[in-house]
Structure formats: structure tokens, C-alpha cells
Amino acid sequence: MTKKLPNFMFTNQFGLFCIVIIFVIIFSSITDGFTSRFNIYALSRVVAIDIMIGLAMMVVILTGGLNLALGAIGVCAAMFGGWCMETMGIPVIPSIFLILGMGSFLGYINGVITVKTGVHSFIVTLATMSIYFGLMTMLTEAEAFRRLPASFTDFGSIKLFNKYVSPLLIISVTACLTLFYLFKFTDIGRKLIAAGANPDAAELSGISVNTMFIYCHMLSGFLGAVAAIMLTTRIGAAIPSMAGQLGMDWLLPAFLAPVIGGTLLSGGKLSVFGTMLGAILVTLITNGLYLIDVGEFWIRFFLGIILLIAVILDKTREHFTLKSVIVS
Amino acid sequence: MTITLQTLLKKDWFGLLIVVILSGILITLFKPAFLSSFNLYVLMVSTSYMLIIALAQMIIISIGQMNLSVGAIGGLVAISFSGVMEVYHLSVPLAIFIGLAIGVICGFLNGFITVKSGISAFIITLATLYIFKGINLGITEAEPFYEIPSAVKNFGNAKIGGTPIPYLIIIPIIITVLMWVLMNRTETGRHMLAYGNSVQSAELLGISSSKVVITAHVISGTLAAVAGMLVVCRLQLGTPNIGDSWLLPSFAAPVIGGAILAGGKVDVIATSLGVLIVAIISQALVIFKIDPFFVQIFLGLMILLAVFINRYREYKQEASRKVFTHD
Numbered sequence: 001m002t003k004k005l006p007n008f009m010f011t012n013q014f015g016l017f018c019i020v021i022i023f024v025i026i027f028s029s030i031t032d033g034f035t036s037r038f039n040i041y042a043l044s045r046v047v048a049i050d051i052m053i054g055l056a057m058m059v060v061i062l063t064g065g066l067n068l069a070l071g072a073i074g075v076c077a078a079m080f081g082g083w084c085m086e087t088m089g090i091p092v093i094p095s096i097f098l099i100l101g102m103g104s105f106l107g108y109i110n111g112v113i114t115v116k117t118g119v120h121s122f123i124v125t126l127a128t129m130s131i132y133f134g135l136m137t138m139l140t141e142a143e144a145f146r147r148l149p150a151s152f153t154d155f156g157s158i159k160l161f162n163k164y165v166s167p168l169l170i171i172s173v174t175a176c177l178t179l180f181y182l183f184k185f186t187d188i189g190r191k192l193i194a195a196g197a198n199p200d201a202a203e204l205s206g207i208s209v210n211t212m213f214i215y216c217h218m219l220s221g222f223l224g225a226v227a228a229i230m231l232t233t234r235i236g237a238a239i240p241s242m243a244g245q246l247g248m249d250w251l252l253p254a255f256l257a258p259v260i261g262g263t264l265l266s267g268g269k270l271s272v273f274g275t276m277l278g279a280i281l282v283t284l285i286t287n288g289l290y291l292i293d294v295g296e297f298w299i300r301f302f303l304g305i306i307l308l309i310a311v312i313l314d315k316t317r318e319h320f321t322l323k324s325v326i327v328s
Numbered sequence: 329m330t331i332t333l334q335t336l337l338k339k340d341w342f343g344l345l346i347v348v349i350l351s352g353i354l355i356t357l358f359k360p361a362f363l364s365s366f367n368l369y370v371l372m373v374s375t376s377y378m379l380i381i382a383l384a385q386m387i388i389i390s391i392g393q394m395n396l397s398v399g400a401i402g403g404l405v406a407i408s409f410s411g412v413m414e415v416y417h418l419s420v421p422l423a424i425f426i427g428l429a430i431g432v433i434c435g436f437l438n439g440f441i442t443v444k445s446g447i448s449a450f451i452i453t454l455a456t457l458y459i460f461k462g463i464n465l466g467i468t469e470a471e472p473f474y475e476i477p478s479a480v481k482n483f484g485n486a487k488i489g490g491t492p493i494p495y496l497i498i499i500p501i502i503i504t505v506l507m508w509v510l511m512n513r514t515e516t517g518r519h520m521l522a523y524g525n526s527v528q529s530a531e532l533l534g535i536s537s538s539k540v541v542i543t544a545h546v547i548s549g550t551l552a553a554v555a556g557m558l559v560v561c562r563l564q565l566g567t568p569n570i571g572d573s574w575l576l577p578s579f580a581a582p583v584i585g586g587a588i589l590a591g592g593k594v595d596v597i598a599t600s601l602g603v604l605i606v607a608i609i610s611q612a613l614v615i616f617k618i619d620p621f622f623v624q625i626f627l628g629l630m631i632l633l634a635v636f637i638n639r640y641r642e643y644k645q646e647a648s649r650k651v652f653t654h655d
């Protein structure tokens with residue numbers, strides 16, 4: 001290599017960005033209506049929520065753990081919000097704070113149990129997933145909250161930028177920037193990463209690893225609640241089945257986005273913008289497959305194949321990408 | 329080795345056996361109907377396929393991995409099994425053979441991709457979960473197959489002689505015995521536990537990673553296939569959503585049975601008792617007319633409780649920490 005190429009061209013995100021562009025070109029040339037105003041607006045609403053779900057999983061993957069209860073936390077937070085606004089008549093803004101508090105609290109429980117038992121968070125969150133979801137179903141008797149305040153539900157149907165973009169996407173991008181700042185430039189963010197990368201070393205350097213892990217789970221619950229609020233404003237109601245049985249429908253986007261984006265499953269390395277691009281890629285492909293008309297039943301099949309290809313490519317890409325970048 | 333109370337107390341399964349007996353007695357005291365022949369029959373039927381599902385997960389836990397696609401394999405096999413009989417009018421043995429073959433292929437794919445890519449089995453099986461489930465929905469378009477031969481239906485309903493024992497439970501019992509032999513008396517089983525305990529040491533001892541991982545996943549896939557077909561016999565139809573709810577129970581029983589998720593320690597007897605405990609308690613909740621949603625909460629709480637008990641025992645045995653289960 002005679003000329004030195006700029007560093008950014010070797011990052012995961014740049015490669016991912018190129019793939020996104022390629023897919024946009026393919027879909028806009030072979031399908032009708034991919035670039036229509038309606039479709040772009042619809043995409044922006046879906047992608048905003050997928051980014052948020054991806055980020056919520058990412059902060060737990062940072063610890064080397066998983067959060068299977070993410071979908072259940074989201075649904076619980078949404079239903080709690082529905083109860084606050086509809087049954088209790090609490091105004092929208094305080095309700096939002098209560099919903100976020102609920103999400104963080106459920107995440108906190110996950111964190112505490114994981115840390116106290118020393119068991120892998122997979123099994124802890126598998127258990128709490130069914131507990132949260134079961135309690136929610138019992139308390140709400142599986143009834144949806146459909147008469148939410150108009151100011152809350154209208155937010156999801158606002159159209160910005162010449163009616164191309166949903167405000168939900170702005171929230172997601174803001175969340176990405178905030179998390180990037182948190183992990184890149186703040187003391188606490190660096191401590192969270194250190195705890196995930198090498199718990200023993202972190203403990204020896206005076207970081208309370210347990211506290212950091214609990215923070216990560218709380219942050220995950222918080223972001224899950226944000227995603228739930230966004231989903232509730234989008235559908236205009238809080239429905240128990242909004243994330244499928246036990247909230248499991250969130251799992252695929254939750255893992256796809258960070259894994260495609262280059263977050264290490266073993267912990268200690270994360271990519272905020274990679275997660276964002278990963279979520280965009282997944283939404284693009286799903287949308288494109290619908291427009292090509294492969295049939296809704298085969299969509300899952302293709303998403304599975306894409307996840308498989310993505311992780312295998314990611315493995316081979318490791319040789320070429322910069323290892324020194326911890327946060328991106 | 330002489331069997332004393334001391335040695336018995338150290339077994340994973342001994343405490344569980346006590347729990348099974350005590351809960352049985354307790355429930356019977358409040359509701360004598362628990363021991364009615366109909367109730368015992370229902371209990372055994374639900375235990376029968378849950379046993380195989382739990383063992384399908386347990387074998388993957390033994391090598392320190394997890395298999396999220398157990399339910400998806402079971403579902404795919406279930407609809408293929410009933411589909412080939414309804415659409416192509418194949419004979420039952422041939423349909424069983426096809427079902428098993430699909431289980432073997434799915435398991436092989438899981439193991440092969442995991443080993444060759446070096447990516448965690450969690451992610452690989454999450455991907456194959458969607459692939460298998462996608463094929464399932466693509467084929468069936470979410471419509472069940474109803475026309476099951478009467479031989480299969482009878483097998484799903486029949487009881488042995490005048491006893492409340494269902495025919496369905498015979499295969500699970502045979503499989504449990506075989507699995508016990510595999511894990512405790514064969515080289516392959518030992519290799520799996522060694523691999524689960526420490527991948528590096530196992531490789532240094534000359535144990536082939538790919539052989540161990542692929543074997544374990546093939547067995548897991550085959551067991552998932554058997555479970556899927558048993559559920560078809562039980563339900564008398566092949567619906568695409570068979571297997572959707574297997575994830576939680578498949579982990580519950582091995583974890584209640586003291587399996588360490590990091591690998592290297594599993595116990596077939598304790599896992600079987602774990603299945604029985606889950607079945608008894610779910611049944612009790614039905615008998616006491618408790619909200620069905622509570623069963624879900626209860627299953628979650630049971631897992632957490634088991635995790636805490638295991639943690640406590642580990643803490644007690646820290647000094648003489650055993651690696652393998654000696655039987």
C-alpha cells in the first residue's frame with residue numbers, strides 16, 4: 001500500500017454504511033415505491049424503534065451478558081404507562097417519567113439478581129421475562145389501554161422535514177449521540193466499558209464492577225421503556241401483545257442491530273453508530289423484502305439467513321478492521 | 329461405595345426427589361383428586377414430551393452452550409411429519425424417518441456452523457431459530473395439518489392395559505435411560521463434559537472440538553424432533569406453533585436439576601426430576617384453579633429459586649468443588 005488510506009475506511013461502520021447504500025440502490029431500482037414519501041416516512045417510524053431496542057440490548061451486551069427480558073420490560077412499561085394515563089388520569093409528562101422509572105426499576109431487578117447470584121444473565125432474564133410478562137398479564141387481565149390522551153398518541157403521527165421523517169427518529173438519533181458521548185467522553189461511561197472488558201482488572205483498579213453491571217441493566221430497562229413509549233405512540237394504544245408472546249418479538253431486532261454493528265458479544269466493546277446502522281440495515285431489508293413480495297411468511301427465514309451471514313462476515317472482517325477502537 | 333445418607337445428600341437429585349415426594353403428599357392432602365387416575369395420566373402425558381425437550385437442551389448445556397432453536401426444530405419436524413402423511417400419504421414409519429432426518433440435519437447445521445465459525449451458539453441458534461421457523465411458516469402459511477392417520481392418533485391417546493400410564497411415556501423413558509448411559513458411561517459423554525468444563529484442556533487432551541460440538545447438536549436436534557412428533561401424536565394435528573413455548577421449560581428443568589450453564593456439569597436424573605417438579609406444580613396450579621398466567625410467573629420464580637439454591641450449595645462446597653457428577 002503506497003498511499004495511506006484514511007482510518008475511517010477500515011472501521012466496521014464504514015463497511016456497514018456502504019452495505020446500507022448498496023441495499024438502498026438495489027431496492028430503489030427493482031421495486032416501486034421504495035423511495036416514495038409514504039414509504040420513507042413509514043421506514044423512519046419503524047427504524048426509530050428498532051434502533052432504540054438495539055441500543056437497549058447493546059448496553060447489556062457490553063457487560064458480556066444478555067437481556068432476554070427486554071421485550072417483557074418494554075411491554076410492562078407501556079402497560080404501566082397506559083394505566084397511569086388512562087385509569088389514574090396522570091398527565092402525559094409525569095406519566096412518561098413514571099414509565100421510564102418503571103423500565104429502569106425492572107432493569108435494576110435484573111441487574112441485582114445477576115450480580116448477587118453470579119449466574120449468567122441469560123438464565124436470570126429468562127426467568128424474569130416470564131415473571132414480568134406473567135404479572136403484567138395478570139394485573140391488566142390482558143386488556144389493552146386504547147383511550148390514551150390525544151397529545152400522547154398524536155406525537156407518533158407528526159411528520160417532519162417535508163413529511164418525510166417521523167419525530168421518533170429524532171429521539172433515536174439523540175439517544176445515539178447521548179450514548180456515544182456517555183461512553184466516549186465521560187468517566188462513568190469508561191468505567192462501564194472497563195467493567196465489561198475485564199471485570200477482574202476493573203475491580204482491582206477500584207471500579208465497583210457489580211454497581212457498573214447494575215447500571216448497565218438499569219440503562220437497558222430505561223432504553224427499553226423509551227422504545228415502549230415510542231411504540232405506544234406509534235400504534236396509539238398500549239397492548240399486551242405489542243411485542244409478541246413474552247415480548248420475544250423484540251429479540252431478533254435487539255440482537256441483530258448490535259451484532260451486525262460490531263458490538264462484541266463477550267463484552268467490553270461497543271458501537272453505538274454501528275448499532276444504528278445495523279438497525280437501519282435490518283429495517284431496510286425487511287421493508288425491501290415486503291416490497292419485492294416474497295410473502296410475509298418467508299420474511300423470518302430471510303432475517304435468520306441475514307443474521308447468519310452478518311455474524312460470519314463479521315468474524316472474517318475482524319482481520320481487517322481496527323482493533324483499537326473501543327467506542328464508535 | 330456404600331450408600332449412606334451422607335452420600336445421598338450430596339447428590340443433585342436427592343433433594344429434588346424429596347421435593348417431588350413432599351409436594352405430592354402436600355397436594356394430595358388438600359386435594360385428594362391429585363392422585364386420581366385421570367390426573368396421573370395428564371401428569372404423565374405432559375411430563376413425556378417435556379422430558380425430551382429438557383434433555384435436548386441439557387446436552388447442549390453440558391458442552392457449555394445453549395440451543396435456542398430446540399422449539400423451532402420441534403415445530404419444523406412436527407409439521408413435516410404430519411405434512412408428508414397428509415399431502416403425500418406416506419406411511420407412518422417413513423414419516424417418522426423423515427422427521428428424524430430433519431432433526432438430525434437441523435442439529436448438524438447448528439453444530440457445524442457453530443464450530444466452523446467460532447461464533448457463540450447463542451447467536452447461531454438464534455439465527456437458525458428464525459430460519460427453521462421461517463421455513464415452517466413458509467410451508468404451512470400458518471395453517472395446521474389435520475389429517476393424521478388413526479394409528480398415530482391412537483398412539484397419542486392409548487393407555488397401557490387398565491393403568492393410567494400413557495403409551496406416550498414409553499419413548500421418553502427409553503431416551504432418558506439412553507441419555508443417562510451416554511453421559512455417565514460412555515467416552516462421548518465424558519468428552520462432552522470435559523469440553524464443557526474447559527475447551528482448552530479438552531483440546532490439549534486430544535478431544536476433537538468439532539466432533540464433540542456437532543455430536544451434541546445432532547443429538548439435541550434428534551431429541552427435539554422426537555418431542556415434536558410426540559406432540560403431534562398428543563394434539564392429533566400438526567400445527568405450525570408447536571415448539572413456540574418450549575424455550576423457558578427447556579432451560580427450567582436442567583437449571584432446577586443443578587446444571588451449571590457454563591458447562592461441564594449436568595445430571596440426567598436431576599433434570600428428569602426437574603421436569604417432574606415443573607409438571608406437578610403446573611398441575612397443582614390447575615387443580616387449585618389458579619390463574620393460568622400464574623403458571624408462567626411460577627416457572628420464572630422456580631428458576632430463580634433454583635439459581636439461588638445452587639449458588640448457596642456452591643458456596644458451601646467451594647473447597648471441595650466437584651467437576652463431574654459421579655454416580
